[in-house]
Amino acid sequence: MGSEESVMETSRHEALGLSDDQVLEMYRTMLLARKIDERMWLLNRAGKIPFVISCQGQEATQVGAAFALDREKDWLCPYYRDLGMMLVFGQTAKDQMLSAFARAEEPNSAGRQMPGHYGDKRFRVISGSSPVTTQLLHAVGVALAGKMEKKDFVSLTSFGEGSSNQGDFHEGLNFAGVHNLPVIFMCENNKYAISVPIEKQLAGGSVAARGQGYGMPGISVDGNDPLEVYEAVRDAAARARKGEGPTLIEATAYRLVPHSSDDDDRTYREMGEVEEARKKDSLVQFKKYLEDVGILSTESGAELEREIGHIVDEATEYAEQAPYPDPSETYTHVYAE
Numbered sequence: 001m002g003s004e005e006s007v008m009e010t011s012r013h014e015a016l017g018l019s020d021d022q023v024l025e026m027y028r029t030m031l032l033a034r035k036i037d038e039r040m041w042l043l044n045r046a047g048k049i050p051f052v053i054s055c056q057g058q059e060a061t062q063v064g065a066a067f068a069l070d071r072e073k074d075w076l077c078p079y080y081r082d083l084g085m086m087l088v089f090g091q092t093a094k095d096q097m098l099s100a101f102a103r104a105e106e107p108n109s110a111g112r113q114m115p116g117h118y119g120d121k122r123f124r125v126i127s128g129s130s131p132v133t134t135q136l137l138h139a140v141g142v143a144l145a146g147k148m149e150k151k152d153f154v155s156l157t158s159f160g161e162g163s164s165n166q167g168d169f170h171e172g173l174n175f176a177g178v179h180n181l182p183v184i185f186m187c188e189n190n191k192y193a194i195s196v197p198i199e200k201q202l203a204g205g206s207v208a209a210r211g212q213g214y215g216m217p218g219i220s221v222d223g224n225d226p227l228e229v230y231e232a233v234r235d236a237a238a239r240a241r242k243g244e245g246p247t248l249i250e251a252t253a254y255r256l257v258p259h260s261s262d263d264d265d266r267t268y269r270e271m272g273e274v275e276e277a278r279k280k281d282s283l284v285q286f287k288k289y290l291e292d293v294g295i296l297s298t299e300s301g302a303e304l305e306r307e308i309g310h311i312v313d314e315a316t317e318y319a320e321q322a323p324y325p326d327p328s329e330t331y332t333h334v335y336a337e
Helices: 003-010 020-045 059-067 083-089 093-100 134-148 161-165 167-179 208-214 226-241 271-278 282-292 298-321
Strands: 075-077 155-160 183-189 218-222 247-252
Touching (some): 020 083, 020 226, 020 282, 059 083, 059 155, 059 183, 059 247, 075 134, 083 093, 093 298, 134 155, 134 167, 134 183, 155 161, 161 167, 161 183, 167 183, 167 208, 282 298
Parallel strands (some): 075 155, 155 183, 218 247
16 A cells, blocks of 8 residues: 555545544444444343344444544434444443332333334434334424424434334435425444345335435445444535435445344355354454554453443443332333322
8 A cells, every 4th residue: 555545545534624632532432332233142042131123234324424423413313223323422331220120229221121213312313113114203392393393403313224124214215305304314323134135125225215215415435334334424414404304324234243142144145154254343354453553452442341341340340230110110100100
């Protein structure tokens, strides 16, 4: 690599207006999300928690997108894999573990919801539900309210590529396009809608291409590159704030683990395919970038791993000992009182 190319490569984050500390924090959050997720799988296999639905392979998309938003005023309508996004917006490792163990003090639902059903009024995160794609309509509603009340915020909603085949997707994009709403639709294309590969579920092969039909830009980005995702979401948010309407972003990565802890992905994909995808793992690639530009060293990387390991250990121990919800509150917020 020539010196000019080297300078260009080493200054990517600076060209985007990101400091060394900011991109290091991006990597730290991606790593924390991965380590929390890996611990949850161990806890599940040990019979201590009932369910895991993973972010592994999608951390760069989630963290890059969330870093591009204003965490003081923008709204999120995430989907069930968005652990990385929730960490950026303010939830902690302890919050995630409390949710996994269904303890009373977990912030999403006080132990009522399955893991991955995020909702946190502290951070303007709208509660999600198990039927996929409903969150798109919620995000559109939030954006409409903001426009009607002349408030300066953007809503972002995320979803898998399988969701782009649901009616809610088309209704949400059409309404947002017609009313020119400040909403960002972000498809986290991980190549599989549970067991169905993308070539069997998506006519035309592109989610981004669908934006044109609803009067908005459709942008494709590398979901393994947090800086590329950051730039796309930053620009989409700027468009929305200027009154230029919605954007559809398709970030393509790969789901590195089964759909959930109840799934056996060996029945529908070759393990060699998964191993090949691991070579492009965003954590590996972004760590190398930070090392190349001198932000992360072997020593500081190892220290960061130790720090995050301690955080995850502490969160696990705390959540495992925390009390369950009081059975008398089972129907609170369910039926009229």
